[in-house]
Amino acid sequence: MSVGGTRGGLSMSRRQLLTRAATLVAASTLAAPAIAQASAKVRLGYLHVVAVDGHIWTGIDRGAFDRHGIEFELHEFNTGPEVFEAMAKGQLDVASAGGVISNYLALGRGRGFLINDIEVATAQLWVRPALGVSRFADLRGKRIATTRKTTAHIFLDRALRANNVAPSEVEIVDGSMSAAVQAFIAGDVPAVALWVPFNITVRTALPDAVKLVDASAFFPQSAVLGGWVARPGYDAENRDVLVRIIRAWVEANDHMVRNGAAAAESLQKNHYTQAAVADITEAFKAQKLYSSREWKRLYSDGTVVKWLQQVSDFFMADAGVASAVRASDYFDTGLYLAEVK
Numbered sequence: 001m002s003v004g005g006t007r008g009g010l011s012m013s014r015r016q017l018l019t020r021a022a023t024l025v026a027a028s029t030l031a032a033p034a035i036a037q038a039s040a041k042v043r044l045g046y047l048h049v050v051a052v053d054g055h056i057w058t059g060i061d062r063g064a065f066d067r068h069g070i071e072f073e074l075h076e077f078n079t080g081p082e083v084f085e086a087m088a089k090g091q092l093d094v095a096s097a098g099g100v101i102s103n104y105l106a107l108g109r110g111r112g113f114l115i116n117d118i119e120v121a122t123a124q125l126w127v128r129p130a131l132g133v134s135r136f137a138d139l140r141g142k143r144i145a146t147t148r149k150t151t152a153h154i155f156l157d158r159a160l161r162a163n164n165v166a167p168s169e170v171e172i173v174d175g176s177m178s179a180a181v182q183a184f185i186a187g188d189v190p191a192v193a194l195w196v197p198f199n200i201t202v203r204t205a206l207p208d209a210v211k212l213v214d215a216s217a218f219f220p221q222s223a224v225l226g227g228w229v230a231r232p233g234y235d236a237e238n239r240d241v242l243v244r245i246i247r248a249w250v251e252a253n254d255h256m257v258r259n260g261a262a263a264a265e266s267l268q269k270n271h272y273t274q275a276a277v278a279d280i281t282e283a284f285k286a287q288k289l290y291s292s293r294e295w296k297r298l299y300s301d302g303t304v305v306k307w308l309q310q311v312s313d314f315f316m317a318d319a320g321v322a323s324a325v326r327a328s329d330y331f332d333t334g335l336y337l338a339e340v341k
Contacts, residue, residue, distance in 0.1 A: 038069070039066075039069045039070065039071040040069055040070055040071065040238070040240075040241045040244065041071045041072075041073060042070060042071065042072055042073065042093050042094055042241060042245070043072075043073045043075065043091065043092045043093045043094070044056070044072045044073065044074055044075065044092065044093070044094050044095070044096065045075045045076075045077055045083040045086055045087065045091075045092040045094075045095040045096070045097075046074065046075070046076060046077070046083070046095065046096045046097070047076070047077060047078070047079070047080065047083070047096075047097060047098065048076050048271075049098070049122075049195065049196065049197060049283075050196070050197065050267065050272070050280060050283035050284065050287070051098060051116065051117055051119055051122050051195075051196065051226055051283065051286070051287040052096050052097060052098055052116065052226055053096065053271075054116075054256065054263075054267060054283075054284075054287075055096075055116055055249055055252045055253055055256070056072075056074075056096060056252075057267055057270065057271045058252040058255060058256055058263055058266070058267065059248050059249060059251065059252035060072070061266060061270060062251065062252060062255060064247075064248035064249075064251040064252050065245075065248040067248065067251075068244040068245075068247045068248040069244055070241070070244050070245055070248055075091070075092060078176050078177065078178060079100075079147050079150060079176055079177060080097040080098055080099075080100025080101070080104075080149070080150050081100060081147075081148075081149055081150070083095045083097050083100075084097075084100070084104045084109055084110070087109070087110060087229075087231045088109060090231070092231060093230065093231060093234050093238075094228060094229065094230050094231070094234070094242075094245070095110070095228070095229045095231075096116065096226075096227070096228050096229075097226060097227075097229070098119055098122070098150065098151040098195070098224070098226035099119060099150060099151035099154055099224035099225065099226060099311055100149055100150050100151070101225070101226065101227055101229050101308075102224075102225070102308050102309075102311035102312040102315060102327070103149050103311075103312070103315035103319075104229070105229060105308075105312070105325065105327070105330040105331065106312040106315060106316055106321075106324040106325050106326075106327070106330060107321070107324065107325070108232070108325050108330070109229075109232070110229040110230060110231050110232055110330075111229065111230050111232065111234075111235040111330060111331075111332060112227060112228065112229050112308070112330055112331035112332065113227075113228055113229070113230060113235065113242050113246070113331070113332045113335050113336070114227050114228035114242075114245070114246055114249060114335075114336060115225050115226070115227035115228075115295065115299075115304055116225075116226045116227050116228070116253075116287075117225070117226055117287040117288055117289050117290075118219070118223045118224065118225055118287065118288040118307075119151050119195075119215065119224045119225070119226055119286070119287055120215060120216050120219050120223075120286060120287060120288045121196075121214040121215050121216040121219075121285070121286040121287075122151060122195045122196045122214075122215065122283075122286045122287055123151050123152045123154070123155030123156075123193065123194070123195050123214065123215040123224070124155075124193070124194055124195070124196070124199055124211050124213070124214040124215070125144075125155070125156065125159055125191065125192075125193050125211070125212045125213050125214070126184065126191065126192050126194065126199070126202050126209050126210065126211050126212065127139075127190060127191045127209070127210050127212050128184070128187070128190050128191070128206065128208070128209055128210075129208065129210060130208060131187060131190035132190060133190040133191055134210065135212070136159075136160070136163035136164070136165050136212065137165070139160070139165055139169075139170050139191060140165060140169045140170065141169065141170070141171075142170055142171070142189075142190050142191060143170070143171045143172075143173050143188075143189040143190070143191070144156065144170050144171070144172055144173065144189060144191040144192065144193060145172075145173040145175065145179075145180035145181075145183045145184055145188075145189045145191070145192045145193075146172060146173070146174070146177075146180055146192065146193035146194070147174065147175065147176060147177050147180060148172065148174045149315060150177075150195070151195055151215075151224050151226070152177070152193045152194055152195050153172075153193070153318075154224055154311060154314055154315075155193060155214075155215045155218075155224070156172075156193035157314065157318075158215075158218050158222060159193075159212075159213055159217070159218070162217070162218065163213075173189055177194060177195065177198055178198075180192050180193075180194065181194055181198045181201055181202060184202065184206075184209075185201075185202065185205045185206060191212075196282070196283050196286045197272075197275060197279060197283055199211070200275060200279050214286070216286075219288075222310060223307045223310070224307075224311055225304065225307050225308055225311070226287075228245070228249075230242060235332065239335065242335055243335060243338075243339060246335060246336055246339050246340075247339060250292040250339070250340060253289065253291070253292055253295075254291055254292050256284075256289060257289050257290070257291050260281075260284055261281070263284075264277060264280040264281045264283075264284050265277055265280075267280050268280045292340050293340065295336070295340070296336070296337060296340045299333045299336055299337055300333075300337060304331070304333065305327045305328050305331060305333070306327075308327035308330075308331055309326065309327040309328075312324065312326075312327055
């Protein structure tokens with residue numbers, strides 16, 4: 001039918017046609033679900049370890065991020081410092097990382113808005129008796145490989161002090177975690193402070209290596225949190241995007257809490273094929289997950305901010321930084337508390 005033409009004795013003007021079309025478009029927009037609306041494209045940096053990307057992959061695989069209009073451009077990194085370097089260059093909008101967030105947020109390198117978990121036993125100290133180290137006292141004067149400014153570094157410092165070994169009595173060999181583990185396997189260092197799942201690599205390559213201790217020995221007196229960070233300025237301009245990420249994360253998190261075995265099996269099948277399901281299950285046990293409601297309590301009563309501040313204090317003291325951003329300022333609890341009822 002042409003505009004202004006006739007059909008069945010009825011005529012329709014151009015104005016009437018446009019008015020009706022506009023009405024139909026408006027009605028269809030109101031009736032459309034959120035997923036049909038424009039998705040927000042987010043450049044996300046992350047580490048490929050269960051404690052960091054478990055929520056990401058679970059949310060993606062179960063369609064949670066799609067349902068809330070989030071489209072991730074994923075960028076994988078080997079260490080937390082690398083993630084923050086990329087963010088500082090403007091290459092990322094949001095990052096998910098481990099305990100390293102408490103370092104860079106205290107330095108003003110972003111704004112935290114979501115916690116994934118407590119890394120209860122993800123950090124571990126492995127030694128090689130064949131190279132003369134089988135107990136803490138043997139570490140004096142020895143080299144220990146790890147990655148500075150990460151969960152493993154925090155854990156190593158606490159483990160040494162708790163066992164009457166001053167950090168100054170050992171030599172820390174700093175490098176990427178893959179390099180640290182390879183140095184340990186090659187026999188270049190007699191000890192390595194690592195994070196899961198690098199323990200699998202060590203256990204497979206060195207059956208005689210010994211796990212001296214893991215971070216669970218210092219919980220709940222100390223807790224290292226991993227979570228999500230927005231680059232400076234992004235949070236203020238894109239709060240609706242962060243809210244949608246939180247909503248999708250809640251769905252993924254509560255599924256992982258309620259259905260741990262199924263979630264571990266799915267992660268192994270789709271994203272950790274080189275590991276066994278038992279390894280992913282072990283990784284789940286190394287992190288402490290809470291339901292979204294339990295997290296709300298920990299956000300509300302100040303526990304999350306307190307735990308973040310404890311780790312920031314370590315990093316700032318280690319770096320000799322006297323003036324740093326407080327956790328109460330660098331972590332936004334309001335977004336999560338407003339969304340989780």
